[in-house]
Amino acid sequence: MDVSVEMLGKRAFSEAIMRERLPKAVFKQLKKTLDYGAPLDTEIADSVAIAMREWAKELGATHYTHWFQPLTNLTAEKHDSFMDPVGDGTFITEFTGKELIKAEPDGSSFPTGGVRNTCSARGYTVWDCTSPAFVKDIPNGCKVLCIPTIFISYTGESLDFKTPLLRSMEAVSNQAKRILKLFGKEDIDRINASVGVEQEYFLIDKSLYERRLDLKLTGRTLYGAPGPKGQEMEDQYFSVVKDKVSYFMNELNQDLWAYGIPAKTQHNEAAPAQHEIAPIFETTNIACDQNQLVMDTLKRVAARTGFACLLHEKPFRGVNGSGKHNNWSLSTSDGENLVSPGKNPEKNLQFHLFLAAVLAAVHNNAELLRLSAASPGNDHRLGGDEAPPAIISVYLGDQLDDIVNQIIENGEVTKAIKGRVYEPRCSAIPPFKMDATDRNRTSPFAFTGNRFEFRMVGSSQSIGLPMTTMNTIVANTLCDMADELEKAEDFEAAAKKMVADMIREHKDIIFNGNGYSEEWVKEAERRGLPNIPTTVDAIPYLTSEKSIKAFGRFGIMSESELRLRENVMFDSYAKTINLEALTMIEMANKQIIPAVMDYEAKTAAGIKDLKSIGVSANAQVALVNELDERLTKFRVAIVELKRRVDDAVNHNSTPKEWATYYRDVVAAYMDVVREPADELEKLVGEKDWPLPTYEEFLFEQ
Numbered sequence: 001m002d003v004s005v006e007m008l009g010k011r012a013f014s015e016a017i018m019r020e021r022l023p024k025a026v027f028k029q030l031k032k033t034l035d036y037g038a039p040l041d042t043e044i045a046d047s048v049a050i051a052m053r054e055w056a057k058e059l060g061a062t063h064y065t066h067w068f069q070p071l072t073n074l075t076a077e078k079h080d081s082f083m084d085p086v087g088d089g090t091f092i093t094e095f096t097g098k099e100l101i102k103a104e105p106d107g108s109s110f111p112t113g114g115v116r117n118t119c120s121a122r123g124y125t126v127w128d129c130t131s132p133a134f135v136k137d138i139p140n141g142c143k144v145l146c147i148p149t150i151f152i153s154y155t156g157e158s159l160d161f162k163t164p165l166l167r168s169m170e171a172v173s174n175q176a177k178r179i180l181k182l183f184g185k186e187d188i189d190r191i192n193a194s195v196g197v198e199q200e201y202f203l204i205d206k207s208l209y210e211r212r213l214d215l216k217l218t219g220r221t222l223y224g225a226p227g228p229k230g231q232e233m234e235d236q237y238f239s240v241v242k243d244k245v246s247y248f249m250n251e252l253n254q255d256l257w258a259y260g261i262p263a264k265t266q267h268n269e270a271a272p273a274q275h276e277i278a279p280i281f282e283t284t285n286i287a288c289d290q291n292q293l294v295m296d297t298l299k300r301v302a303a304r305t306g307f308a309c310l311l312h313e314k315p316f317r318g319v320n321g322s323g324k325h326n327n328w329s330l331s332t333s334d335g336e337n338l339v340s341p342g343k344n345p346e347k348n349l350q351f352h353l354f355l356a357a358v359l360a361a362v363h364n365n366a367e368l369l370r371l372s373a374a375s376p377g378n379d380h381r382l383g384g385d386e387a388p389p390a391i392i393s394v395y396l397g398d399q400l401d402d403i404v405n406q407i408i409e410n411g412e413v414t415k416a417i418k419g420r421v422y423e424p425r426c427s428a429i430p431p432f433k434m435d436a437t438d439r440n441r442t443s444p445f446a447f448t449g450n451r452f453e454f455r456m457v458g459s460s461q462s463i464g465l466p467m468t469t470m471n472t473i474v475a476n477t478l479c480d481m482a483d484e485l486e487k488a489e490d491f492e493a494a495a496k497k498m499v500a501d502m503i504r505e506h507k508d509i510i511f512n513g514n515g516y517s518e519e520w521v522k523e524a525e526r527r528g529l530p531n532i533p534t535t536v537d538a539i540p541y542l543t544s545e546k547s548i549k550a551f552g553r554f555g556i557m558s559e560s561e562l563r564l565r566e567n568v569m570f571d572s573y574a575k576t577i578n579l580e581a582l583t584m585i586e587m588a589n590k591q592i593i594p595a596v597m598d599y600e601a602k603t604a605a606g607i608k609d610l611k612s613i614g615v616s617a618n619a620q621v622a623l624v625n626e627l628d629e630r631l632t633k634f635r636v637a638i639v640e641l642k643r644r645v646d647d648a649v650n651h652n653s654t655p656k657e658w659a660t661y662y663r664d665v666v667a668a669y670m671d672v673v674r675e676p677a678d679e680l681e682k683l684v685g686e687k688d689w690p691l692p693t694y695e696e697f698l699f700e701q
Contacts, residue, residue, distance in 0.1 A: 011059060012260030013052055013133040021051040033129055035333065036189045037170060040129055045097025052133060053082060053095040056145035059135045064095060066103040066125035067146035069161045070110040071568045073375075073462045075292050076151075078105055079144055100147065101127045107153050111571070113564030115157050125149035128162060131289045134259050139304060148289050157561045161464025164557045165285055168471035169193050171554035175478035176330055176338065176354075182482070182491055183350055189333040193471050196281040196451075197291045198265075200322035200459050201298055202274050202310040203245060205700055208692040209308035213591075214583050218576075219312035219460070220377070222584045222670070223592070225678040226318045227695040230272070237270045242701055245275070248305045252277070255297050261290045271320035272698035281327070284467045291324070291463055307701070313458040314380035316694060321381035322459035328470055329451040330354065340450035345403060346416040349495055352407070356502040357481060358452060359394060361473040362445055363509035365550065366392035367530050367541040369445070370456070372469040374538040374569070376576040378458035382533075388444030388456045391524045391531045393511035395446035397437025401512055404503055411500040442515030468556065476550050536663045539569045540656070570655035574648075577662040581645045584673055587691075588638045593631065595690040596680050600627045602688075627683055634676035641666070641673050 009016070015034065019027055026047040032038040056064070065077040080103075082095055107123020108116040116123075131148040138144075151160035158164055173191040180188050209215050214222040241249065249266050256263040262280040269276045277298075282290060295311055302309035314321040330338040339358070342348045362369060370392050373382075381387045396404060399417045406413045419436040440446050444456040457466050481498060488494030508527040513520060524531060532538045541547060543559070543566045551557040557565075603624050610617040644666050651661035681689055 007254055007257045008262075009258070009260035011135045011137060011258045013055060014260055015132075017055060018048075018051070021055060023047055030129060037173070042097070042101060045101050045127075047097075048129075049095050049097045049100040052100065052145065052147075056133075056135050056143075057082070060137070060143040061135050061145045062142050064099075064145040064147065066105070066127075066149040068105075068125050068149045068151040069288075069292060069462060069464060070151055070159060071113075071161070071565065072111060073460060075296065076105070076110070077144070077146065078103070079142070103149070105151070107159065110151075110159060111568040112153065112159055113567035113571070115155065115159075115560065115564040116153055120154065122154040123151060123159065124154070125151050128166065128285070130166070130283075131286050132260060134293075137258075138300070157558070157564060159564075161288065161462045161468070162285070164468045164551075164561070165288060165464050165471075167554065167556040168468045168475065169284055171475040171556060172330065172471040172478070174554075175475045175482060178482035178486070179353060179478055180332070180338075180350075182485055182495075185332075191338070192331050192333065193284045193467070194281045194329050194331055195284045195287045195463065195467055196278060196327040197287055197294075197463060198276055198278040198325040198327070199291065199294055199298075200269055200274060200276045200324065202271070202315055202322065203248065203302060203307045203701060204273055204310060204697045206303065206306050206308045208696055208700070211692050213587055214580075215308070215310065215315070217583050218580050219310060220315045220380075220580075221317065221694075221697075222580060223587065223674055223677045223681070223691065224317065224694050225681040227693065227698070229695075230319050230698070231270055234270075236268050236272050236274070239268050241266075241268060244306070245701060248301060248307060249275075249277075251305055252297060252301045255301060256294065259290075259293055259297070261294060263294075269320065269322075271316070273701055274320055274322065281329070284328075284463075284471065288463050288467065295460075311460040313375070313377035313460060316697065317380075319694075319698070321387055323381065323387060323455060324457045324459050324461060324463065326454040326457055326463055326466060326470075327448065327451045328454060328467065330474075337450050339447075339452065341399065341403075341416075344416070345399065346406075346413040349492065349499070352403075352413070352499045353481065353495055355400070356499045356506075357474055357477045359506045359509055360502050361470075361477040362392060362394055363506040364477070365469075365473040365546070366509070367532060367538070367544070368469055368473065368547050368550070369454075369466075370530065370532045371538040371541045372466040373454075373456040373458060373461070374532075374535040375458050375461055376535055376573050377460055378456075379534050381458065382456065388442060389515050389520070389531075390533050391515070391521065391529055392444055392456075392509070393515065393524065393529065394452075394509050395440040395443035395512055396510055397440070397447055397512065399436040400447055401510070404507070404510065407500050407503050408507060412496060440512065440515070443511070444515070472550055472554070472556050476553055479553070534663060535569070535573050536656075536659050539566055539573075539659070542566045542569070567655045570659040573659040574652070574655070574662045577667045578645065578648065581641055581666050581670060584670060585638055585642055585645070588634065588673075588677065591690040592677055592680065593635060593638075595688060596627060596631050596634075596684060599684045599688040600624055600631070603627070623683065627680065630676045630679050630683070634673070634680065637669075637673040637676060641669055644669060 026044045029041050029044050033040045063079040063081050065079045067077050070076050103125045105123050105125055106121050108118050108121050126149055128148045128150055133147045136144045136146050150163040152158050172193050176191040177188055253263055263277055264280050265278040267276055298309045338354045341351050382390045402417050403413050417436050419434045421431050422434050423431050446453045485494055543562050548559050603620055607617045607620045648661055652658035
């Protein structure tokens with residue numbers, strides 16, 4: 001048997017494992033929740049806990065943990081042993097249904113946005129049975145049963161990404177079912193919001209990483225001059241994978257397959273040392289959990305194979321940044337894709353309705369969708385010549401654009417562009433049918449045949465908020481549509497008119513051109529599309545009246561939950577910039593300035609020696625003068641940066657004011673600090689410069 005088949009799902013408490021190990025009645029009851037969204041019967045928890053414990057122990061697990069996703073874009077876990085004391089120095093192996101369902105981590109040490117005081121500690125993690133538990137196997141460490149859970153405060157607010165995501169999945173399912181019912185499809189149990197996540201990352205030599213304080217503390221290089229070669233030769237993308245990287249990818253695949261994560265695609269990305277991995281589609285909840293595990297596994301496997309994995313959106317200035325492309329779709333429980341045009345898209349009224357819903361949802365909530373991808377790291381990436389701009393638009397491609405234009409002009413569709421047949425004009429290559437539309441990598445939200453690809457999300461972010469947002473805005477739009485269509489006497493006529501009216505109203509969100517161009521920025525402004533360049537600009541949209549109404553309509557997030565997230569995002573932004581600035585200052589004072597002074601002194605001593613034998617040493621004198629000029633400039637900039645950081649305490653009366661100060665005063669000045677340092681790197685000898693360079697990072701894997 002193939003090793004990948006043997007490993008697939010070995011460490012996951014999958015449906016197949018549950019079917020095998022649970023009593024039939026228990027499995028049947030649990031399956032109702034998994035398949036139909038029926039309320040979980042807590043009476044079965046003890047049976048599930050016993051089966052889960054025995055399965056985990058067979059894999060060597062000695063501990064269990066409630067594995068959750070606080071508002072840090074990371075995961076959290078507290079390990080408890082299966083061993084419980086029973087008196088007289090004896091122990092039993094214990095794990096009950098009560099322990100499976102609920103645990104109590106600290107509810108105030110995680111980001112809470114002020115909803116909890118530091119002294120108010122109680123929080124709850126509660127089992128999410130829809131996402132498989134798994135055994136995390138750390139080489140030379142303990143094996144731990146990880147149970148996916150939600151995380152809420154004692155006061156009832158969700159403090160995680162999973163809780164609102166689960167609610168949004170239920171909301172979009174319920175509203176989509178209302179639309180399908182109008183088409184006579186009344187036996188649909190559930191609509192699944194699914195996503196396939198393409199994860200980009202950098203691999204660099206671990207020994208080089210260990211010598212860079214900025215990478216270790218902030219995830220990106222705060223200093224670094226561009227080398228003579230970057231990605232301009234376009235020779236990295238899809239190129240032959242290096243042997244050492246191939247070994248890493250093989251180890252990564254084995255680990256991911258064992259967790260039941262169907263990692264399928266891997267390749268070199270556009271920048272040197274950059275790569276991508278993409279699993280097969282899953283429901284958004286499971287895909288969110290799996291992507292968190294992918295990021296964790298990337299770092300663990302990199303460490304044990306001699307690499308460091310960088311997930312920051314822009315670890316190297318001037319080269320391609322990293323994103324996380326979210327391929328979103330809606331499908332029925334029996335497998336029908338609701339955002340697929342089908343073989344005859346011109347006649348597919350059901351598809352037209354869902355297409356109109358997505359266009360309206362994105363257009364009406366562009367600010368909110370932009371906010372969902374906002375982070376300090378992504379601010380460096382969005383709008384660069386390798387990432388979608390900070391302007392939300394939708395790419396439809398030739399086929400759908402033609403359909404939309406027919407609807408706008410005539411109110412109906414009579415034909416559809418078909419994919420042509422490619423004739424190779426040589427006998428060795430067979431003819432094949434090409435797609436009916438191209439792709440557009442500059443679009444932040446692009447239709448790609450049977451799904452929509454949200455390309456704006458940053459590589460280090462949880463997909464929880466972006467996918468919650470997508471599900472929520474579509475659910476709201478479908479609800480409005482269903483409210484109107486359910487009252488129509490002639491459903492088909494009303495549906496066609498609705499599609500035409502909605503597409504005409506929201507056509508400005510459609511853009512099929514080059515999203516990187518300056519012309520598009522001007523055109524988007526003419527169309528009234530929001531251009532939100534930074535995270536600090538985006539965050540307030542989370543608590544706008546429109547957003548509070550959108551998230552509150554189906555109980556996905558309350559106003560309190562939105563406001564605490566707003567505070568968390570402002571706070572996180574300010575702390576991120578503060579950390580970067582302090583790291584710049586420390587690297588300057590402890591590494592760069594002393595190294596340049598030593599090199600300058602060594603060169604000056606050489607000048608003295610040369611002059612002693614009658615050599616003018618004009619070139620050396622010019623070099624020392626140039627070094628001293630740039631060093632002085634750098635030192636002055638560092639002192640000023642330190643002053644600005646110290647002054648931040650006077651600008652933190654509110655989270656928004658604090659974040660705004662760090663953006664406008666501290667972050668804006670960091671490039672001023674960096675400029676003379678990068679110039680000094682080009683002047684100081686290779687052996688005397690204290691930091692690994694871009695050439696080493698990008699070309700010495």
